[in-house]
Amino acid sequence: MKTGKELKPGTVIKLENDPWLVQKAEFTKSGRNSAIMKTKLKNLLTGYKTEIVYSADDKLEDVILDRKEATLSFISGDTYTFMDTTDYTMYELNAEDIEAVLPFVEEGMTDVCEAIFFEDRLVSVELPTTIVRTVDYTEGSARGDTSGKVMKPAKLANGTELQVADFIEIGDKIEIDTREGGSYKGRAK
């Protein structure tokens, strides 16, 4: 069983006997010790998509999935092709299927991802918790701050924007924590 709070992109839960893939999950505190998870789900049998809300402590039946290591091979329009690193099989996913990690997926990335299979079908991909990306654009340091506490916006090669430390410059490699939407972790060593 999984609780509402544990739902994250890539989780598959069973509802009314059908497997549903969590494509997006947003956690919010709603009120006194109460929290909710808004999810975007896709029925893996029919392809039907819907939005559903759960209380953080709702109990849901999760589906045990196969997981394999995979890397991104190439991107063609909205189609993302991943390759199984052990048997070199190619699998395709639509942008929507990996909506939650899409901001950090870019051509040429070498991260070893976790490919999630339901009945031998690739349904989603999870990125490693920490990834390294290059800053494509950011303004110069405004205050000369070196503490890492002052933040400023920066853009990655695929256009994703995130807040980084003030001392980060164009071309710097940064570490990103991919959980909960992705956030700057520090300058890559």
Next chain:
Amino acid sequence: MKASWDIFCSVVDNFGDVGVTFRLARQLVAEHHLQVRLWIDDLNAFARLCPGADPLADQQVQDGVIVCRWPKEWSKTWQPVDLPDVVVEAFACRLPPDYIEAMHGAEKRPLWFNLEYLSAEDWVSGCHGLPSIQSSGLRKYFFFPGFTEKTGGLLREAGLIEKRQAFQVNPAARHSFLRRLNIMPHAEARLMSLFAYEHAGLGSWLDCLAQADRKTHLLVPEGRILGDVQRWLGVEELKAGAVHGRDALTIQVLPFVRQEDYDQLLWCCDFNVVRGEDSFVRAQWAGQPLIWHIYEQDDDAHWAKLDAFLELYMAGLSELAQQALTEVWHSWNGGKAMTHGWNALEQHTDELAAHAERWCLEQALQEDLTTALVRFYQSWI
């Protein structure tokens, strides 16, 4: 045949839960002619809001609402009841497993609402009305009160604003109401009410009122703030009925009053300090300036709610009034000294009063929460 509704209310630590659910239940009965059972797990809290109620009765009728005891040991004592057409679990309280089981096995399953907390945050409109499919296959719908048309709106009885406006322009009605509660303010004094949680900076605010040029008569219904008031006054005991003067400030402690009386009390006052959810909404319908003492949450999640409301509420106020109001609300909720912010706010009294009335009328243009729930049910069937 009347549609039947069950509302479940778990009283956690205050009166907001029971206050909101009783208002909702009464409105469903009075205006939508529905049959309503209100299940409450703490009838003592209910009896304080509804003085005629019996805290020991398993079942009683109050204002047309069938009020039932929600026993702690539900599964041991519960006898199966006829399932209603609609079930409301208020503020994410958990329905008894036996009851859910009965819903699951029913030929005609009820519509199941989770009535959520009030928030002005953006995400609320994206979640309002969405279903939640349980592992049993039952569906419940999340219903969010709120301040925009993309939410469920606020509890507001039919004719409330007209009734309030008529009361406020009728000095005899006001005088008569205040006399009934033994409130006899000085003719030149402004009237204020204080219903809040504990506040470390309260003394600085009372100092401001005591040292002001204008007299203030501060009404304090019994509640959690009383200890701080007592400390400031330096008295050994502070009970309902007590009246103490300090320079320009008179403080009067009131007994806990029923909902209708509390509404009229808010209408009588020039400024109200309110807390939680129920009194917060009622103070907005009073059309008077207010301070909201928000319920403190883990991880400081309440600050985002406070600021989200302020952002909506302050639209149209001058920049200086916005700054002063923000400082006062932040100081109050942060337990900080109030002197600077309050003195700044005092410069905008007329603007804030006009704004409070305007905000009230704008909010009243929206569908009320009870009607929105009923309409959702009608669409659902």
